[in-house]
Amino acid sequence: MRFEVGSALSIGAILFTVIIVAAMLIWVERRLLGLWQERLGPNRVGPFGLLQVVADMIKIFAKEDWVPPFADRFSFLLAPPIIMVVILMSFSVIPFAPGVGVIDSDIGVLFVLAMASLGAYSVMLGGLSSNNKYALLGSLRAAAQMVSYEVFMGISLLGVVALAGTFNLREIVLSQADGWYILPQCVGFVIFLIAGVAESHRLPFDIPEAEQEIVAGYHTEYSGMKFGMFFVGEYLGVVLVSSLIVVLFFGGWLGPAFLPPIVCFVLKASVFVAFFVLLRAAIPRPRYDQLMNYGWLFLLPLSLLNLLLTGAFVLWQEGM
Amino acid sequence: MLRLLKDTLVSQVVTLWKVFLHAFDKTDTVEYPDVKPQMFSRWRGRIILSRDPDGEERCVACNLCAVACPVDCIALQKAEDEEGRWYPEFFRINFSRCIMCGFCEEACPTHAIQLTPDFEMAEYVRQDMVWEKEDLLINGTGKYHDYNFYRIAGKKIGGKDKGEARNEAVPVNVRSLLP
Helix, strand or coil, X not given: CCXXXXXXXXXXXXXXXXXXXXHHHXXXXXXXXXXXXXXXXXXXXXXXXXXXHHHHHHHHHHCXXXXXXXXXXXXXXXXXXXXXXXXXXXXXXXXXXXXXXXXXXXXXXXXXXXXXXXXXXXXXXXXXHCCCHHHHHHHHHHHHHHHHHHHHXXXXXXXXXXXXXXXXXXXXHHCCCCCXXXXXXXXXXXXXXXXXXXXXXXXXXXXXXXXXXXXXXXXCCCCHHHHHHHHHHHHHHHHHHHHHHHHHHCCCCCCCCCCCHHHHHHHHHHHHHHXXXXXXXXXXXXXXXXXXXXXXXXXXXXXXHHHHHHXXXXXXXXXX | CHHHHHHHHHHHHHHHHHHHHHHHCCCCCCCCCCCCCCCCCCCCCCEEECECCCCCECCCCCCHHHHHCCCCCEEEEEEECCCCCEEEEEEEEECCCCCCCCHHHHHCCCCCEEECCCCCCCCXXXXXXXXXXXXXXXXXXXXXXXXXXXXXXXXXXXXXXXXXXXXXXXXXXXXXXXX
């Protein structure tokens, strides 16, 4: 069996690695938060506390699988797998390295955006079916936040698409061989980063699950592995957004010749994963109306302006 | 627009940088079971019963500690020996109730009951949290090295009559006419 795009070996390796990495992020996040808050973090279970993930998993699997009697059973059970499936589907179009990937889709960017929109169903269904006022508030906020931030998440990517002339993520990486898009598209990068944080509802944009206000938001009523799926789904989202940033703005696997392409990709992606944790360590949560105003009144015009200028530049270059 | 940019992006970037610099600071964590913390000598921890310099129990079973205790975790019974000394027949502290407030130490007239800096008192069986007199008594004098209640108090016991205590005058004979 050869290691090429779409082979069973490639698909299996990507699925396995992505899920393991997402689970390990539980430990990575707690250690990094500890580092930045001048404490240690989990360091007791196994070397450097690495087996903390195993302990957490044993705990979460051993918990009672309970559905509240007042919940709408079908959609309550349906909600958590949606976010896992949707984000794992998005990984299928990510080009990790030459020959490593699931499919080479010509609509890669659109596919990722579509899957990100479907992810909103998970939090909406989870909150609505819980039949709990805090869960309802959380899912209302989540729905509004994800729908708003998706708008300019898409628009901020169009600059890259216009420069590369393709929606295919692998070709976008290849077109960065003589210069990463972070330089011409730095505004788009910042907007995409902010929208990505909001899409994966991580701090500082974790308003849908703000503990201090609405218990745990949309997953208030969830426990056991159903909660675990939301939890791992969030980390999968972090890995996905980091990978997308690397692919779209930082040249994917392209790098110095002495590094294997996949190592180069992983190194770049882990920088952004660490940055996600740093965001959580440093920045407080904005108010809900501030989040909405910031999105619609500042980021949306900025992303449109960025798209306009990029489009003008591309047309001018073609006219030369 | 520029002010919004400054309020939102610039200040956030400064915050991120300052928090990032904490990565190079020393951690404040004390890894407890491996590194023992330095306790203060007046720390209110495990309760002990001390002895006087002669090696006798200081406790005179006056029950003041049991009365002062806000959670009623002290139980004791008075007994008297042939010399007339009072002592507790049993003295029991239920440490699963004790809140380490130190009121018993303040109430004690003989410096018998004292709190020590030891705080590692976890047990697997709840019954093991109840300590009897044998467990509480120590062989030393605790915080007060030369205090001996019966040497100072005016109470008459075997081998020490009225007026023989330290700093105590011989009792006045009220029936005598001499000045």
